[in-house]
Amino acid sequence: MDRSELAPLIDHTVLGPETSIADVRRVLDEAREYGMNACIPPYAVEAAADYAPDVTLVTVIGFPHGQHSAAAKRREGVLAWKAGADELDVVINVGRLKAGEDDVVRAELAELTAAVPIPVKVIIETALLTDEEKHRACEAAVAADAAMVKTSTGFADSVVSEKQRANGEAVSGGATVADVELMSDYLPVKASGGVGGYDEAVAMLEAGAERIGASSGVAILEGAPE
Known part of the structure; x- marks a missing residue:
């Protein structure tokens, strides 16, 4: 897969807790230069839409832990859409899912x-x-009429990886081929979490992913054939 084919499949991401408008503009500039999408914090969507109207804007809802109320997530999503977001990435309430409250998660x-x-x-x-x-x-996600499923915020991966290191275990955080294969039986998949280079991105796409979420979008494309 060459650079021009891969670029539109990448959501070039900046979502750290210290993300500034300057950081967002840098990511937007890179996304525009390389032909990627941009995934940015909700507070920056309106400014980003004004700054780079030609870039597909993705933002996050209920981020990073998914524990907002349903009403808050709905309101956050509506505000982001009205501010100029083209796509929304929403975090499920993992606690409710683990408690068997699937109906609540779906609703x-x-x-x-x-x-x-x-x-x-x-x-x-x-x-x-x-x-x-x-x-x-x-x-x-299927029952709720979602467009895609996504592996990770990246935040939970970091927590799990640190616990594994502390216990002397092999680190397994981040998007995996096995997870992408499982999820792609249901909906298109966005592989996100630990995808840092071209070979990793291609492995995710070959496993069935249709989108890559990564803060290293430029590095991924720089490793791709022209």
């Missing part, structure tokens, strides 16, 4: 998808879930 997602006319991707936080729970999370 919360459905409230958001019904409230906006733009695609909603559902972040299921694979690092925190068993395979059985991943299936249930994907089923909830």
